Amino acid sequence: MSVIVLVNNEPISDQMVQKVMKRLLVEIQENEEDFELTKENKKFVKTEALNYLIDRTLILQEARKEGIDIDNKALLKHFEEIKLTFDSKEEWEKSLEELELEESELFEEVRKDGIVELYLLRHGLEDVDFTEKELKEFYEENKDYIREPDKFSFYEIFFDNLESAEVIYNLLSEIRVKSKVLKELSDRELEFLYHSDVSDNKVPQELLEMIEDSEGEEDTFLISGDDGYYVYKIVDVKPGREVSYDEVKKELAEYLIEKAKQEKFEKIVSELLDKADIKYVDTSFLED
Template identity: 25%
Template sequence: MVFNLNRITASIPIVLLVFLGTSPVFGHSGHQQEDAPTISIPDVVAQVNGTNISKDPIIRELKKAIRTYKKKGMPLTPEQEKTAARKLIEDEIDRTLLVQKAKAIGVDITNPMVESKMGEIKTQFKSDAVFEHTLADEGLTLDQYRVELKTDLYMEQVIRKEIQPAIRIDEKELKSFYDENKDKFGGEEKRRASVILIKVNPKGGPDAEIMARKKIESIYDQLKNGADFASMAQKHSQDSLKAKGGDLGYFARSQMFAPFAERAFKMKVEDLSEIFQTHLGFHILKLTDIKPDKIPAFDDVKKEIAGHLREMRAAEATRKYVQELRKTADVKTYF
């Protein structure tokens, strides 16, 4: 199972990203100067068993964090930038320790292996140009990405050789996880409804709202007396769905306009809502069907559960493994 938040990192096992606490953000940077950190970072941020760690990957990842939080309306303060930088440096130290361990146990990642992996990743993009443009948006050149990819491949091999063989998941654990998390396996319940909309002329003043309300009330009375909803929608509704009899199709609660969803998910099939008003006008909803969430059988998801638990166990085991490597390592930090 691979990490799938973005296609550039899709080659990296999720265990590496869970272990490192990484959360890649794939957004268009535009290489804007204002995304640069406000803090000063030395050229060499740390040294691990004589190997220097450059500030370059730290600044690159810090820029992403600055950009992400700025988009959320929460720009980082200089103190928060320092905290983020220190965490990134610690992560880079851990990566370096794993690469050094990989080489110590005889792992050799050759350039052809890196190119082969890069070729796999490129197939997920429409063209090489799109791939390279995406890298540029992440602040990476092709050569820099090759270095990053080679590091990830070293780390992956250490985890496969030193950590994953010791991980065992038995049937009892799988079943226990399934029973405790059944609600997470099912799809979200969906409902189907139809709507009639009567708009209020924004230039008509108070009289326009009164006229619109009278019209929807007349329609509502006819529906209550047995008129066909689809026919009434085709005849009277004032939105793009009128040709379809007002049919909204199936939708999950999170997918639908909130005033519709909060009513539809309280109704029974064939129920009519009360008349209600939104900024669009006056509405009537009719619930036409319910598609309950379906929880898959244990045997159908057992393999997925095993993979998930194995990745989580490997991530925790990797943290402990690196902690042991740190005990005998010569680590110096300069930030």
């Protein structure tokens, strides 16, 4: 075990960071299907885990000073409720194994999370609300962006060499009629994929950026990938429908409340960081 940083003389070790990393990775992989643990992403997750531990350590230290603790009976009840969210004992044990935690260790983590929550409650994190007027004003200011996603239909053709990709790219760039695209690809006996009504958040990121940069002037794109070259031909775009205030009111309130809470949390942590004594001892773990 190696100490990475001292937070007011309280050590945070590489093992502690490693365990938080496991939790973060589970959350990330649940939300991002395409997430890959590249060297760059691994370093990012390590840094996020370390920052999380520093923030939490500072809050727990302040909570101790203020005598904040969580009732053991309530904690036991909450912990049992967490266990009941799993379909079986085997699933619960598998989850612990994936997180590389003993049940007693997870219990302690839940206890600390509870203390942090109580501290934040005492310091006004939940004192956030928005009036109907404020919600409507936010909607009016942002309604151009509050809409259903645009949908794209496009052909995707893969090539393992640039020369072939450029030939088809140049050919498709000249075609404006959808049926002719299919005819050209079929006549040339090319393998292709046709994607219909794909929401903009599902379109490959680099392709979406190129579409946006072209401002509607181009519909054919050539992209270099790790395994070869991709030619995309956009044949249809359906602009997203503007969503009414009544449709989005609940989500707007939730978004603004969470945003305000996050800003309050960051302010609390920032103030604690300003007066904290933080000494980095060995950061080589973050570089591995």
